Amino acid sequence: MTARHGRRPLLTMSRVEKTFGGETVALKDLSLTVNGGDFLSLLGPSGCGKSTALRLIAGLIHPTSGRLEWSGERGAGDLGIVFQEPTLMPWMTVSQNVWLPYRLRGKGFAEAQRDIDAALELVGLAEFTEAYPRELSGGMKMRVSIARAMVTRPRLILLDEPFAALDEITRFKLNDDLLEMKAALGCTVIFVTHSVFESVFLSDRVIVMAARPGRVISELGIDTPYPRHADFRTSNEYAAHTRDVSNALGEAMGAAA
Amino acid sequence: MNLSDDAVPALDKEEEFRARRNRINRIAKWTLPSLVMALSLLAWHLYVTLNDVPHYVLPGPVPVGKSIVEDWALLWPAMLTTSRLTILALFLAVTGGVALAVAFTQSRWAEMSFFPYAVILQVTPVVAIAPLLQIYVDSAFVAALLCAWIVAFFPILSNTTTGLKSADHNLHDLFTIYGATRWQRLRYLAAPSALPYFLGGLRIAGGLALIGAVVAEFVIGRAGTGLGLASTLLEASYRFNFGRLYAALILISILGIGIFAITSLISHLMLRKWHESALTREI
CATH class of the missing domain: 1.10.3720.10 (MetI-like)
Incomplete structure (x- = not known):
């Protein structure tokens, strides 16, 4: 149940705790090693600290105690993030939105154009570069958001329940596409979700968390090799994995109560 | 984006009604206020002249x-x-x-x-x-x-x-x-x-x-x-x-x-x- 062979650690969190306002323990004693190439899901009920963990990793908040270490330098374009909502700027076109990470580093549009086009091509929006976000469907907006997170070819992409608000058909399609994109990019992904099915389909490591206080209960490996396609969802192997993860989540819920 | 490439431009009743209403609205948007303005001016004029309102109270x-x-x-x-x-x-x-x-x-x-x-x-x-x-x-x-x-x-x-x-x-x-x-x-x-x-x-x-x-x-x-x-x-x-x-x-x-x-x-x-x-x- 540990890291896959041949993967080098990218990020090590040791005994990380986060307490808000001196009393609310959002995250307790989290130790986790994220390896390069992992597709890691943080699964748990609301209030289990999975979003807090993500914000800690993103550097948006700092741990109350414990340590969070990156191997090697963390450069400006090494981290991409996708939120629950698409979080696009409505006054900018699709390609200008994807330009943002480069723009903030002082890279001109013309200079970044190739990367922008490539990212939009990868998410299947090559024809919508000049559209404004309001003209897109919910799923397409999410694709733009993903393209923006990937455009700098980061080492690590964080996704915080990105597909929770989408319908099931769109979600399945985006799950399939996300795996393809990850393979094409060769990056590491940390994916926060509260869907057992999504976590099993996507990841090779599922971290099950419990609430109050937020903590890790167990880790399960999903050893089905990639590429995984739509037929994986109906396989017995998939059913077996979801049963295991559901049981672990059930324990987590029991532990919380 | 739209269905126009299907080459069936037929408007159903509802669409036809909507198109007509839009046309009327476009014209009415300008004509109605102008008409109200003209009528008020006329009413003002008639009120002043018919009642012989002195000009230092209300000029026409x-x-x-x-x-x-x-x-x-x-x-x-x-x-x-x-x-x-x-x-x-x-x-x-x-x-x-x-x-x-x-x-x-x-x-x-x-x-x-x-x-x-x-x-x-x-x-x-x-x-x-x-x-x-x-x-x-x-x-x-x-x-x-x-x-x-x-x-x-x-x-x-x-x-x-x-x-x-x-x-x-x-x-x-x-x-x-x-x-x-x-x-x-x-x-x-x-x-x-x-x-x-x-x-x-x-x-x-x-x-x-x-x-x-x-x-x-x-x-x-x-x-x-x-x-x-x-x-x-x-x-x-x-x-x-x-x-x-x-x-x-x-x-x-x-x-x-x-x-x-x-x-x-x-x-x-x-x-x-x-x-x-x-x-x-x-x-």
Whole structure:
């Protein structure tokens, strides 16, 4: 149940705790090693600290105690993030939105154009570069958001329940596409979700968390090799994995109560 | 995007009805108000002539129209003076309001220290301040300008401050992750988010700048600001020249409409591509 062979650690969190306002323990004693190439899901009920963990990793908040270490330098374009909502700027076109990470580093549009086009091509929006976000469907907006997170070819992409608000058909399609994109990019992904099915389909490591206080209960490996396609969802192997993860989540819920 | 490439242009009953209604609406939008205007003028004319209302109580539309033409040499410069006063006050309100709003959002200390005084400036009636300004400021034009500026300034400040703070929190986080500078955050995130709020404030401030200018002319104007429309109006009332009084009133009104139309147009042009308020729904 540990890291896959041949993967080098990218990020090590040791005994990380986060307490808000001196009393609310959002995250307790989290130790986790994220390896390069992992597709890691943080699964748990609301209030289990999975979003807090993500914000800690993103550097948006700092741990109350414990340590969070990156191997090697963390450069400006090494981290991409996708939120629950698409979080696009409505006054900018699709390609200008994807330009943002480069723009903030002082890279001109013309200079970044190739990367922008490539990212939009990868998410299947090559024809919508000049559209404004309001003209897109919910799923397409999410694709733009993903393209923006990937455009700098980061080492690590964080996704915080990105597909929770989408319908099931769109979600399945985006799950399939996300795996393809990850393979094409060769990056590491940390994916926060509260869907057992999504976590099993996507990841090779599922971290099950419990609430109050937020903590890790167990880790399960999903050893089905990639590429995984739509037929994986109906396989017995998939059913077996979801049963295991559901049981672990059930324990987590029991532990919380 | 649409179904037009299917080459079946047939409109069903509902679509046909909608198209017809749109056509009618487009015409009615202009004809109906014009008709109302014509009818009110007629009613005004008939009321005055049939009842023999004396001209110093209510002049009919004909003498008023005549007065606009005959007094044009006097009214036109007055209109220019009032326009200049209004537009300059609005310009200063925009620069001052936006600059202060930016200062408030950049520094919490600045906001805590000065916002209450901006409110005090706003809630104190300008009529009460105008005579004082006249004492302390030598130039009557500058005093009038200050008056109009005080009234127009607050909606810009208040709306822009709210707007600058209204940017999406997740976008703020994103800017933090990508290491954005303060300036980048202001330029690329806060300012565009504030734009619809600012433009809403601008429309209000445009009307208020005119009101401020008119009030200032009433209170200060006689001291020799150079005659604006409001002081012309006041003077005409002293002389029982009611034709000119109404002529001046109508021109002030037209000035107000003009300012509203221009600020609305600016707002529409800047927002039409992306903001909900400026979009026409397709269905």
